[in-house]
Amino acid sequence: MAPRRGSLLTSRPVKRTFPTAQDAETAFYDALEKGDLEAMMEVWAEDEEVVCVHPGGPRLAGYEQVRESWARIFQSGQRLKVHLSHHAVLSGMMLAVHSLHENITVGGESKPRPPVVTTNVYSRTATGWRMLAHHASPAPQAPARPAGDGPKVLH
């Protein structure tokens, strides 16, 4: 491994770069499974307006607020196994939107928890692909059906 050197702007070591949005996504879920905060935050763009919504949680905005939330989550030491499904991928030269289901099994449990529907947004930056937004919310329990047949929602 090449020696890591300090950035001129911050005291943090140079971050890994991700040649594709899929590389960034793989690193994101790898960091989530390992509970590795530094690896998780390498995936995110260092921007004051990155946004993160954990399932049922408030909207978090900005790199520092997002980092703090992952630090709290990883503090529990709970190990997670993440199986992804239901991929729908939109990709362009500069951006990628990955929609998917996260099926998460908590360490010590035999079955995955109810699925989480997730939208991940990535952008190609000067330093490779980075995550701009992660919005996760509980998926409905029933199989996918046309909107309007299920519980009444505003839209």
Place this chain on the structure above:
Amino acid sequence: MAPRRGSLLTSRPVKRTFPTAQDAETAFYDALEKGDLEAMMEVWAEDEEVVCVHPGGPRLAGYEQVRESWARIFQSGQRLKVHLSHHAVLSGMMLAVHSLHENITVGGESKPRPPVVTTNVYSRTATGWRMLAHHASPAPQAPARPAGDGPKVLH
């Protein structure tokens, strides 16, 4: 207003174009308030992988599935008034991510329903800015707080 002409590719009239992502967003919520399906679908990119998650609903993928869901929602004839708050905006040359709260008052009701946290993703296309993704989910009732203090979530 200039005469509208048929597209060479579809029998639909030429769509409005939106010079900025904010113009597309304004048109989106205007169409939502008016229950105007054609105006709503002008905002969306015609792509097989556009994605839409209504609050508590399944992930919908593709222009036709998204159109069908809005058609069902607008069929009710329910009029909505939408007040937006909590904006966080990320914008680049080719993409924009708008995070916000939708505070929706249903016609005949005096108070807004509980807020919805929303991520809207737009891209600059050959025909102006279009929506690629809309992910809406119920916002927590309590004021925003660091993740981990609230109900236990996986991440």
